[in-house]
Amino acid sequence: MRLTTAAVTAALAAVLTAVAPSATAESHVATPPGRVCFWSQPGMMGQSWCYGPPGYAEAENGTQRQAHSFESRYNGTVYAISYGSGSSCVYREIRSDDYDEDWSWATKLDGVSHETMGCEPG
Numbered sequence: 001m002r003l004t005t006a007a008v009t010a011a012l013a014a015v016l017t018a019v020a021p022s023a024t025a026e027s028h029v030a031t032p033p034g035r036v037c038f039w040s041q042p043g044m045m046g047q048s049w050c051y052g053p054p055g056y057a058e059a060e061n062g063t064q065r066q067a068h069s070f071e072s073r074y075n076g077t078v079y080a081i082s083y084g085s086g087s088s089c090v091y092r093e094i095r096s097d098d099y100d101e102d103w104s105w106a107t108k109l110d111g112v113s114h115e116t117m118g119c120e121p122g
Contacts, residue, residue: 031073036094036112038067042102045069053078053114067109071099079116082108090122 031037031050040046040062047062053074059067072078072094079091082105092105094112 031071033073034075036070036072036074036078038063038070038109040066040068042068044071044101051078051112056081056111056113056117058111059109064110065107067103068106069101069103070094072096079113079119080105080109081111081113081117081119082122083110089117089119091116091119092122
């Protein structure tokens with residue numbers, strides 16, 4: 001029996017699909033070194049967004065006010081920032097190797113900075 005390249009490719013694809021689930025936007029992606037990543041669902045699932053210092057960045061990709069989990073691989077401290085009404089803001093310190101799979105700050109995250117930006121602890 002002689003197999004064609006197309007037949008071998010199709011058979012290999014079928015085997016790989018059966019034994020290895022495909023990576024999707026919903027699966028946990030490892031946090032790269034030097035970054036802090038946030039997910040829109042508990043357990044580091046759902047949409048994700050990663051921050052890398054320095055500076056301030058608004059949370060993106062469905063994580064602003066919906067960051068239900070996070071993981072830090074940054075060798076230092078960064079600050080989750082939440083803006084209230086008016087000009088007030090609070091921060092939550094995130095340290096090196098910190099993580100939370102069901103973050104109590106889920107509905108507060110607006111952005112992240114390498115400094116407190118004049119906000120109060122909260």
